[in-house]
Amino acid sequence: MTKRNRAVTFSAPEMKTLLGGMSPQRFFREYWHKKPLLVRNAVPHLDRVLDGQGLLQLACREEAESRMVRQTRDNWQVRHGPFEPDELATLPKRNWSVLVSGVNMLIPEGDALLNAFSFAPYARLDDLMVSYAPPGGGVGPHFDSYDVFLIQGLGRRRWEISGQDDLELIDNCPLRILKRFRVDQSWELEPGDLLYLPPKYAHNGVALTDCMTWSIGFRAPTAQEMATEFLVYLQDTLCLDGIYADPDLTYSRQAGRIPPAMLRGLKDMIGKIRWTDADMEDFIGRYLSEPKPQVFFEPPARPAGHATFHRRLLAKGARLDARSRMLYQGHAFYMNGERLEADRDLASSLRQLADQRVLPPGPYDDMLSGLLYDWYRAGYLTTGN
Ligand code: SIN
Ligand code: CO
Numbered sequence: 001m002t003k004r005n006r007a008v009t010f011s012a013p014e015m016k017t018l019l020g021g022m023s024p025q026r027f028f029r030e031y032w033h034k035k036p037l038l039v040r041n042a043v044p045h046l047d048r049v050l051d052g053q054g055l056l057q058l059a060c061r062e063e064a065e066s067r068m069v070r071q072t073r074d075n076w077q078v079r080h081g082p083f084e085p086d087e088l089a090t091l092p093k094r095n096w097s098v099l100v101s102g103v104n105m106l107i108p109e110g111d112a113l114l115n116a117f118s119f120a121p122y123a124r125l126d127d128l129m130v131s132y133a134p135p136g137g138g139v140g141p142h143f144d145s146y147d148v149f150l151i152q153g154l155g156r157r158r159w160e161i162s163g164q165d166d167l168e169l170i171d172n173c174p175l176r177i178l179k180r181f182r183v184d185q186s187w188e189l190e191p192g193d194l195l196y197l198p199p200k201y202a203h204n205g206v207a208l209t210d211c212m213t214w215s216i217g218f219r220a221p222t223a224q225e226m227a228t229e230f231l232v233y234l235q236d237t238l239c240l241d242g243i244y245a246d247p248d249l250t251y252s253r254q255a256g257r258i259p260p261a262m263l264r265g266l267k268d269m270i271g272k273i274r275w276t277d278a279d280m281e282d283f284i285g286r287y288l289s290e291p292k293p294q295v296f297f298e299p300p301a302r303p304a305g306h307a308t309f310h311r312r313l314l315a316k317g318a319r320l321d322a323r324s325r326m327l328y329q330g331h332a333f334y335m336n337g338e339r340l341e342a343d344r345d346l347a348s349s350l351r352q353l354a355d356q357r358v359l360p361p362g363p364y365d366d367m368l369s370g371l372l373y374d375w376y377r378a379g380y381l382t383t384g385n
Contacts, residue, residue, distance in 0.1 A: 012112040013043045015119065018194070024119035033147065033198050036161055038187055042194035043116075043214075047154045049109045052210055055132040056088045058100045058107075065101040065294060069139050069175060076140060078174040097133035097207070103214075104128040104322055105295065111322040115357060117149065117216050122354075123288045123327055126219040133157075133207040141181035141204035143167055146218045149196050150205065152189035153212035159195055160186040162202040178202055221287075233283040240272055281329060282339060289325040289334035297323060297336075297379035309373050312383035317361040318353070318372055324380045326354040336380060340371070358385050 019027050020039035031037045050058075059066035059081050066081030068088075072095075081100075088098070103110040104127055114128045126146070130153070131139075141160075150159065160183040170177045181202060188208065189195060197203055199220070205213060221229075244265055252259065291297075304312065320326060326335050331347050333340045333354065342350055349368050353359050364372070375381045 010045050010049045010109045010112070012116040017044065018042050018116060027119075031196060031198075035198065036185075036201060037194075037196040039194040039196075040190075041192045043113070043151050044192050046113070046151060046214060047191040047212070049153070050107065050130065050212065051154060052132045052134075052212065055100060055130055055212060056083075056098060057085075058103065058130075059083050059088065059098050060085055061106070063294070063296070064106060067099045069097045069099070069137075071095045071137070071140070076173055076175045076177060091134075094134055094136040097131050097137040097139060099129055099131040099139070101129045102127045102292075102294075103130045108322070113151075113214065114216060120218070122325070124218050124220070126217040129215045129217060131213045131215070133211050133213075135207050135209060135211075137207045137211070138205045140175060140177040141202060142176050142178055143200045143202045144197070144217075146199055146220050147197070148218070149194055149216040150189075150203075151195075151214040151216070152191055152193045153214050154191060155207065155209040155211035156191075157189050157205050157207050157211045157213060158186060159189055160204045160206075161195075161197065164202050167200065167202070226287075229287055230280070230283050233286070234273070234275060234279070237279065238273065240269065242269065244269070282332070285327060285329055285332060285334035286337050286339060289327045290337035291323055291325055295323050297321065299377055299379040303377050306370070306373050309376055309383065310369050313359075313361070313369060313372065314363055315361055316384045318359045318376075318381050318383055319385055320353065320357045320381050321379060326357075328354050335375065346371075360385070 015024070018039070019037075020042060027037070058064050059068075060083050062082050064082060066083065068079045068081070068083065070077040070079075083098075100106070104114040105111070110128045110130070114125060117125060132154075138157075141162075160181075162182050162184045164180075164182050164184075166178075166180055166182075168179045170179050181204060183204075187193075187195070244262070246259070246261060246265070248261070249259070303309075324336055326333070328334065328347075328351060331342050331344075333342055333347075333350050340350075345365070346368055349359065349364065359372075372381065376383070
């Protein structure tokens with residue numbers, strides 16, 4: 001059974017502890033993308049949320065995205081979950097780690113912790129990964145392409161970091177391990193301590209005791225990904241008229257040659273592909289709010305009727321499901337990849353829901369209540385705060 005100390009419930013850290021008293025404005029100005037930041041006791045009581053056994057149980061769940069990393073004398077091995085409980089029960093005493101991504105969608109405390117970082121836009125927040133390792137365990141010296149907040153849950157870990165430009169990786173290794181690692185700074189992190197690292201900052205975390213690290217990850221699409229996905233979007237929205245015709249075709253003995261007039265005609269057709277700012281904005285909203293492919297919503301098994309839902313909304317308000325991604329741009333709202341255009345009144349409540357991820361109890365008009373009811377039936381939100 002997952003051991004959790006329910007006597008002291010975990011509540012999401014407040015800004016004043018999370019960044020060690022620093023305002024988010026100053027954090028973005030001085031640290032974000034620029035330099036590491038260590039904050040002692042940033043997230044109190046995190047060690048009470050989940051222990052090693054609890055994390056290993058999550059790694060056995062079908063819907064969890066999990067990995068096991070094992071370090072042998074001169075090699076690294078990686079296996080992907082879900083795992084069988086038996087195989088996790090027979091692991092050695094040292095030098096391995098199990099990592100589970102998307103923990104924000106698996107336990108409510110994970111959702112609360114991820115949302116505590118909403119001083120950064122939700123469009124940039126990715127997910128919460130939690131790792132467990134016995135002494136000696138870790139994933140080796142590496143760099144991530146994204147900003148990361150590494151928070152110590154249970155136990156102690158030594159973090160070594162380096163601002164080196166040399167990011168060459170070991171060849172033929174199942175993990176991205178740096179060929180050379182020159183340590184600039186190192187710290188021992190205790191429960192609740194937080195280390196922020198900018199993208200591409202080399203780091204190596206080695207467990208000193210049974211150890212858990214909670215990582216807040218960010219998403220930053222590559223240019224290639226944006227272009228590819230936008231072309232897929234365009235394919236669905238594009239509608240060009242016409243068919244190639246060549247009334248002036250003449251005889252040629254070179255039957256294998258593409259006729260120059262045909263080349264020109266077909267290039268003209270391709271050149272008619274156009275898109276507007278509105279197309280790009282619509283694509284971006286849908287793309288950024290689209291849940292990851294492994295995410296499935298669970299609609300209520302026996303949904304309440306609309307009248308009951310409306311009464312619950314009045315008494316308890318509404319809360320987005322941890323899996324839901326809700327973003328907006330002007331009056332255009334994007335809920336899990338779907339677009340909705342809202343009028344002024346609706347937009348103000350929807351903005352509140354997207355920013356806070358909750359709506360307070362209240363008498364909402366039929367339009368909003370109907371929309372929330374549809375989302376409730378799709379499993380995107382529930383009543384209650
Ligand atoms: C870990 O939790 O062991 C790895 C986290 C990281 O280095 O990004
Ligand atoms: Co890393």
